[in-house]
Amino acid sequence: YGAAAALVLGPQYFPNFSPVAGVLAAFGTFAAGFVARPIGGLLFGHFGDRLGRKRTLIASLLLMGVGTLLVAVLPTYEQIGVAAPLVLVLLRIVQGLGVGGEWGGAVLMAIEHAPRGRRAFYSSFPQMGIPSGIILSNVVFLAVGAVTTSDQFGAWGWRIPFLFSALLVVTALIIRLKLEESPEFADTRERGAVRRLPAVDVLRTSSRSVVLGMGVSFAPSAIGYLFSVYLLSYGTREVGLPQQTLLLLITLASVCYLAFAYVSGRIADRVGPRRVFLGSMALSLVAPFGCFLLFETATVSGALTSLVILGVLLGFMVGVQAIIVSGAFETSLRYTGASLSYQLGAVLGGGLTPLLATAIFAATGSTQFVAGYIAALVIVSAICVYLLPTSPRGDELAEPSPGAVATGAS
Template identity: 40%
Template sequence: MTTRTLTDRNLVARRAGLAAAVGTAIEYYDFAIYGYLAVVLAPLFFAGQHGLVGLLGTLGVVASGFLARPLGGLFFGWMGDRRGRKVVLMATVTCMGIATTLTGLLPTYATIGVGAPILLTVLRIAQGFAAGGEIGGAASLSTESAPSRRRGLFGSSTSLGISTGMAAAAATVGTLSALTTPAQLSSWGWRVPFLIAAPLLVGAALYRMRVEDSPLFLRMVEEQAPPKAPIAEVLREHKAGVLRLVGIAYSTMTTGSIASVYLLVHLSAVLHYPLTGSLWLIVLIVLLPLAIIPWSGALSDRFGRRRLLAWSMVCFVVLAVPCFLLMQQGSLALAIVAALVLNVPFSMQQGVVYTQYSELFPTRVRYTGISLGFNIGGVIGSGIVSLVATWLVAVTGITIAPAFYAVFAAIVGLFVIATMRETSRDDLDTPAAAEPALEGEK
């Protein structure tokens, strides 16, 4: 490959990576602000339900949005494998941004009664439907546009978008909570983070309009017709890849959410740390991955995806319980240390996982395969993790109960990784790399 060709390929990869990142940033900005404001939103939309009961209702709305993601993943995955990555990613980011902005305009229970939680749920379902097609397209576009030996590095851009969105959400909510009184935050302040999604949507859509579609997808449609029924093809020929992706997505999204978004609920509602201090802790722990993610992605190009993922899971098994014990010692400083430590393995897995997803499927059905497996894993992972963790504390009275759930999820991930073979040296354009046997290969 000539220097000129390599330079052009790197430029295409950088543009695709940034395009992937801006959309996932909006997706996880929305997901995070809802999680960070759950304690504030509970009495506004579930009036009459006090304490953890009202909080569980608010977190249940999050779960309803995640239930829509597999349907959105199937719809947008089908479109992405037939029409291309770019056009579908334009649609998903637009739908997500509109749903998030409208959430900031909703009337509360005090204004329209039971209609308030119903409208909130409808918007969360709409946002979840659109978000269901985002990750599959972002991961496909970034990895398919990357040089083969730097696929892990450029593929990590999807995770960088996630961390950027979560950091922006925490910083926005943290600033608001510092500048407003609790009454002001409940009255109008909670709307501001949702309304900020409007200018973010415009910027993301304009940038994605300028990005080329995936070179591998364009090459594929020149050589053969796009699949007429990508969903049926995935389920018929790539079941093992889907099952592995579901397992890895459940494991990484559960452990990662417990180490990040859920921590705000845990620190403020369970351990009763001040909300403002807890929010700025979240800013720190979601900024940490920005330094580790690309490093982890580059390491996976050298040492392999399986090894990095396995080490991150082992770290969760070892660290989850001690870190949660440290958080409940009554010192916010110790809680910061514990949270930062627990987010190191989270950052490691995020630098690898989306490239690994892409390597499980061939180009012709990659968008559909990732969207299907990721969103099913998301429903039983991030979709219910805060609900399950809060319920465990409420039922058992044990404040470190979420740590045991994180250990369980990490062990599930280790079992799935043990069934996989290394794919970092495979050519993304060849289906042979996509479907190793379910048993006997490591």
């Protein structure tokens, strides 16, 4: 959706706006999906901590899949008028609700099945889905763009990647139906330690961890959407790089992102996820300033170098993000707590970044101010990860202190 928002949704759904205003409006619909994510995190987190990870994961997948598929067949402004952008926002909210429950469940199924001492590595695999998704979507966009004219791509070609997502949803559904329930949740259920109202309990007993986990997620989300969405829009509109070239460069850099997410998980089990994350934060404090300068050379080599640098840094921080955030919550609250933390961070750090970056550049005429905004979020994330009460090595997940009484399910 981010790629489509950067490239075509403005003219299709906001044709009466100026080019910049149209992009801002398209990025606004992008942000609308993020606003729904924390609600989805609370909703699906509640059921994930009450009924189990597996069933909740299936429900969130179906909701997300339906929302994405309906975007593919949504008429444009020219066809149904003002109803088109309104329905687009509604579908983004549906997607956001599904995604809000998706991340926490996928991450916990990996972590709670992992052997001791390998949890950081196992947790990196769901995180690899982020660059994998960028690669797949961009490859489809590239393929469609290669066989259609600019007018054809704008009229109907952009819909093909959304239709293609139905295949991925069916594949994921088959896999999830065959999964076993998380052993840690099964043990919690056996002990009668399932909470009646996990959404209430997590805010009552673990609000500090929720806030700090949210802050940890600021930098990965902001840099992630700068990398995959904003630079695609900025590069085509302001720098003058061809759309197909930029899609290809982001795809190549995403391979580095994917590879270093894997490396990050491997290293974190040895030295601790917090150290890996803080190291990536130190580099990310200065990298955006240089990356924008490289990108603005308007050369393929400059753009690729800047994107690869961002991709490598993203890999290191995203590879350990899941174990850091989820490790702060006990099993009976983990789905709700981890989902809410991550999704709040995604809203404030990621969902608003393309919108704010576009507005900052429009107001100042310089991307160095955009880099300053990213650097501020990096500082916040570094402070939050330092303060978050999680295992330094990532191999111990939070559990209730002795004497703590959980509220039974019955």
